[in-house]
Amino acid sequence: MRRSKANPILDYKILVVDDEQGIVDSLSVVLKRSGYQITGLTDPLEAIEKVRQENFDLLILDFLMFPIHGDKVVEKIRQFNTDIYILMLTGHKDLAPxxxxxxxxxxxxYCEKGDRLDQLLLLVESGIKSISQMRTIRIFQEGLNKILQAVPKIYQLQPIDNILEDILSEILPLINSKNAFILVDDVTRISSGNNSIYKGIGKYKTEIEDFMVMLDPSLMEHIGSARVDKKVVILEREVIIPLINELQQDIGVIYVEGEGIQEGSKLLEIYASQAASSISNAFLHSLVNIKNDELNMTYDQLKERYMDTIEALRLVVDAKDIYTRGHSERVAYFAVKIGQSFGLSQEELELLRISGIFHDVGKIGTSDDILFKSEKLDEKEYEEIKKHPLKGAHILSAISMFKEVVPIVKCHHERVDGKGYPEGLKKEEIPFLARIISVADAFDAMMSDRHYRSKLKFEEARAQLLQGAGTQCTQTR
Ligand SMILES: [Fe+2]
Known part of the structure; x- marks a missing residue:
């Protein structure tokens, strides 16, 4: 049901003060006929109290009055009220203040009483116009202040439902409304089909199913046209504001019911543009999170699959030679222990562990005849076996997650005196973690049985390591 428009003139209250009752009466009749709310008084002192107690927009008062003149009345009123618009009547222009x-x-x-009343009416009308403009400016200022206060709240990073609730609760005081709703496209779930988010306040605080029942076809049409035209639709007691993001795309609507729709629509538009930005931000953040999660999941799956493959390959290497079985795990273990004694970070220790496990993965490319040979290898065979660090580096280079393991595996047979392979690097040219793997590798080899020799005792292995310091390996970082 549509309500009739309120008469705006009735909103304005005028106080008429003259010590002559006849003048108060005649002015009251004329002004009432024009639609204003009038209060008439003959006692100027009572008028001061009346203005103090009640909210009047306009005061029409006589200059020459008893017991105090009009200018004295105004002087007293101005001490506590600087807003009221004042028109002074004079008996004769020579008697004007x-x-x-x-x-x-x-x-x-001011205006002479002797003049025709229509001149006074004109003055009243122009006064009311100024008052109305001042009111609008004040409402706008207050509204802008409210928006400024609301903006940090609606821009807080929080779930979209909470943002929409905050947007609605902050919108109500802007135009003294109780009922509003917001309808937004959920860009994060468009592919799943459920692509609208609804939030209501006041009588619209319902589930979306109940809300759909409340929607009448004409309202749906207005919502549609607001979104398609990207323009505010102002009805008698309702306003529909499209939410437009920074890319000028429509992302939803805000609907507000209230009495001050006409005056407040500009404020609502300003607020809605802030709301649209905060909603876009929230969606963008969710999308980034979703993409990150997807990426992490894919990365984890990829890593898992690759580790499985590498592990299978490594087992093949271990299975090839009964003497080296378990060697990789032990190298990883010793390397981590050495790393800990150097106070390395968790990331570096993990790098050591992975490098230890995979340091000999390149041996899967070495033929069984060479790997299984019990006699001493000839030069050609030795050259072949020396290729395993590079082959391992190539295998691990296939995936970026092993990027940091590659140089360690590649250099695990380099020596600080430059007599190692594949490149003959010296001292600090060899990555520090590769030098640790090299020591761990040598230590485990010495502590294990080989088909060409028995394992050494711990003290012997330790002595050999110390002997090799500065040539095969290094004591410092
Ligand atoms: Fe090796």
Missing amino acids: PLETIKALDIQG
Whole structure:
């Protein structure tokens, strides 16, 4: 049901003060006929109290009155009320208050009583127009202040439902409304088909199913046209504001019911543009999170699959030679222990562990005849076996997650005296972690049985390591 529009003039209250009852009466009749709310008084002192107690927009008062003149009345009123618009009546222009007094007391106009009343009416009308403009400016200022206060709240990074609730609760005071709703496209779930988010406040605080029942076809049409045209639709007591993001795309609508729709629509538009930005931000953040999660999941799956493959390959290497079985795990273990004694970070220790496990993975490319040979290898065979660090590096280079393992595996047979392979690097040219793997590798080899020799005792292995310091390996970082 549509309500009739409120008469705007009835919103304005005028106080008429003259010590002659006849003048109060006649002015009241004329002004009431024009639609204003009038209060008439003959006692100027009572008028001061009346203005103190009630909220009047405009005061029309006589200058020459008993017991105090009009200028004195204004002087007293101005001490507590600087807003009221004041028109002064004079019996004769020679009896008017001096111009300085009119200016000093902020009296907006005066008119002679002898003049025709339509001149006074014109003054009242222009006064009401100024009051109305001042009201609009004030409402706008207050509204802008409310928006400024609301903006940090609606921009907080939080779940989209909470943002929409905050947007709605902050919108109500802007135009003194109780009922509103917001309908937004959920860009994060468009592919799943459930692509609208609804939030209501006041009578619209319901589930979306109940809300759909409340929607009548004409309202749906208005919502549609607001979104398609990207323009505000102002109805008698409702306003529909499209939510437009930074890319000028429509992402939803805000619907608000209230009395001050006409005056407040500009404020609502300003607020809605802030709301649209905060909603876009929230969606963008969710999308980034979703993409990150997807990426992490894919990365984890990829890593898992690759580790499985490498592990299978490594087992093949271990299975090839009964003497080296378990060697990789032990190298990883010793390398981590050495790393810990150097106070390395968790990331570096993990790098050592992985490098230890995979340091000999390149041996899967070495033929069984060479790997299984019990006699001493000839030069050609030895050259072949020396290729395993590079082959391992190539295998691990296939995936970026092993990027940091590659140089360690590649250099695990380099020696600080430059006599190692594959490149003959010296001292600090060899990555520090590769030098640790090299020591761990040598130590485990010495502590294990080989088909060409028995394992050494711990003290012997330790002595050999110390002997090799500065040639095969290094004691410092
Ligand atoms: Fe090796």
